[in-house]
Amino acid sequence: MRWLLGLGCCMLVSLVSLREGRGADLLPLELPPEQAIDQHIDAALQRAEVSPAPATDDANFLRRVMLDLTGRPPTAGEAKAFLAEPDLGKRIKLVDQLMGSPAFIRHQVTDFDAWLMDGTKGSIREYLEKAFREKRSWDRMFRDMIAGEPDDAKQQGAIRFVAARAKDPDKLASDTSITFFGVNVTCAKCHDHPLVSDWRQDHYYGMLSFFNRTFDVGDFLGEREYGQVSFKTVMGESREAKPMFLTGTVIDEPPCQEPDDKTKKEEKKRIEELKQKKEPPPPPSYSRRAVLVETALKDEEQAFFARAIVNHIWNRFLGRGLVMPVDQMHSENPPSHPELLTWLSRDVRSSGYDLARLIRGIVLSQTYARTSRWDSTEGKRRPAEELFAVAQVRPLKPWQYGTLLRLAATSPDETRTDLSRDELDRFMEKVENNGRGFGKMFDLPDADF
Numbered sequence: 001m002r003w004l005l006g007l008g009c010c011m012l013v014s015l016v017s018l019r020e021g022r023g024a025d026l027l028p029l030e031l032p033p034e035q036a037i038d039q040h041i042d043a044a045l046q047r048a049e050v051s052p053a054p055a056t057d058d059a060n061f062l063r064r065v066m067l068d069l070t071g072r073p074p075t076a077g078e079a080k081a082f083l084a085e086p087d088l089g090k091r092i093k094l095v096d097q098l099m100g101s102p103a104f105i106r107h108q109v110t111d112f113d114a115w116l117m118d119g120t121k122g123s124i125r126e127y128l129e130k131a132f133r134e135k136r137s138w139d140r141m142f143r144d145m146i147a148g149e150p151d152d153a154k155q156q157g158a159i160r161f162v163a164a165r166a167k168d169p170d171k172l173a174s175d176t177s178i179t180f181f182g183v184n185v186t187c188a189k190c191h192d193h194p195l196v197s198d199w200r201q202d203h204y205y206g207m208l209s210f211f212n213r214t215f216d217v218g219d220f221l222g223e224r225e226y227g228q229v230s231f232k233t234v235m236g237e238s239r240e241a242k243p244m245f246l247t248g249t250v251i252d253e254p255p256c257q258e259p260d261d262k263t264k265k266e267e268k269k270r271i272e273e274l275k276q277k278k279e280p281p282p283p284p285s286y287s288r289r290a291v292l293v294e295t296a297l298k299d300e301e302q303a304f305f306a307r308a309i310v311n312h313i314w315n316r317f318l319g320r321g322l323v324m325p326v327d328q329m330h331s332e333n334p335p336s337h338p339e340l341l342t343w344l345s346r347d348v349r350s351s352g353y354d355l356a357r358l359i360r361g362i363v364l365s366q367t368y369a370r371t372s373r374w375d376s377t378e379g380k381r382r383p384a385e386e387l388f389a390v391a392q393v394r395p396l397k398p399w400q401y402g403t404l405l406r407l408a409a410t411s412p413d414e415t416r417t418d419l420s421r422d423e424l425d426r427f428m429e430k431v432e433n434n435g436r437g438f439g440k441m442f443d444l445p446d447a448d449f
Contacts, residue, residue, distance in 0.1 A: 026343050033361025040340035041367045041388050052389040056371040069098040071107035072403050077417035105132045110399055122164030127157035138353035147290040166216040173208040182308030182329035191234045198330045205231045206244025210292040217274055222281035226256045245295045306345035317362045319392030320385050336386035395449050398442035402435030
């Protein structure tokens with residue numbers, strides 16, 4: 001690269017806690033994720049002197065894991081077959097079977113598309129279908145979505161994450177920070193964050209600077225070679241922002257010169273011509289978006305990136321993140337289980353950001369398999385949610401409501417037990433497609449649902 005990464009003087013000591021954690025407190029990396037999860041959760045329960053709820057029965061586990069991994073409940077035939085299965089390892093076999101099915105990929109695509117494109121009218125479903133089918137890593141998908149080229153066949157559609165927000169750089173910077181780094185710095189736009197010392201105006205405008213040169217060119221994106229972000233402090237001081245990552249790392253960039261008004265008008269005319277011709281603009285020799293990706297994935301910087309996706313997946317499958325709210329990952333809001341979050345983040349990184357490994361570990365853990373019912377006959381109050389002693393009752397996603405309503409109106413003959421697995425899957429794909437259309441009538445559940 002032609003640029004250098006410099007360490008800014010505003011590196012915050014309080015952010016050290018969001019890096020790799022204390023190695024001496026972590027379990028061995030060789031452990032399967034499900035074992036590490038249960039050891040950390042059980043240790044916290046022992047310290048809190050709380051006995052967890054028992055494991056849920058096979059019928060409820062089957063329904064839960066099928067809804068989570070494939071987006072639908074089991075048919076009557078599937079339920080009967082699973083309940084009659086005598087193999088003690090049938091839950092492991094079920095999880096592996098579901099995660100190896102086309103239905104798992106379809107549900108991943110639908111769930112991630114809704115999450116990534118929430119608040120926009122866009123979709124990157126086409127890209128996600130290829131990415132999950134090819135088992136692309138999460139860091140590769142992040143790179144494609146933030147810095148990918150729209151005319152690259154393997155990245156096709158990924159850049160719509162940026163394109164759907166390109167006309168509003170503030171939203172683009174905020175959504176990127178929340179989605180990929182678990183941090184909402186919008187409260188530091190007008191002044192340093194009043195409650196969190198980690199976040200200052202420099203952080204907000206530093207993140208904004210990675211996107212201020214991006215612009216919309218019809219079906220394509222462009223990025224200028226020039227353009228700086230300026231802001232005023234609460235003291236009225238004018239300041240020029242440099243691209244700066246959340247850790248405080250400031251980017252040393254190659255020098256650029258702001259063009260005069262005549263040159264800008266000529267550039268604007270060329271952009272309009274490209275829109276009419278539906279042609280992409282030439283790529284910049286230096287891309288701030290590409291620099292953001294490289295910075296976020298550097299060894300010493302990627303704690304935010306790894307922890308954010310672990311926290312999101314954990315929140316999705318357990319009904320509550322290890323950090324809550326999920327977009328408030330900072331020193332004033334520590335994780336409920338810091339060692340577990342650090343272990344899972346380290347495991348995700350060492351696996352090459354293999355999300356399937358993380359998901360499998362969660363759903364095979366005893367923590368995930370607990371019943372949501374709490375026996376209060378002994379007068380014991382239901383434990384706090386952050387202990388994960390009892391399963392959380394979680395709302396269905398809109399497309400799941402649609403699928404269930406469609407299945408409820410289906411003749412039993414269409415899901416009869418003599419159908420092959422492929423035949424049943426093809427039928428269910430049609431049901432899911434209908435369900436997604438019907439599900440658009442419902443809102444996507446949020447933390448306050």
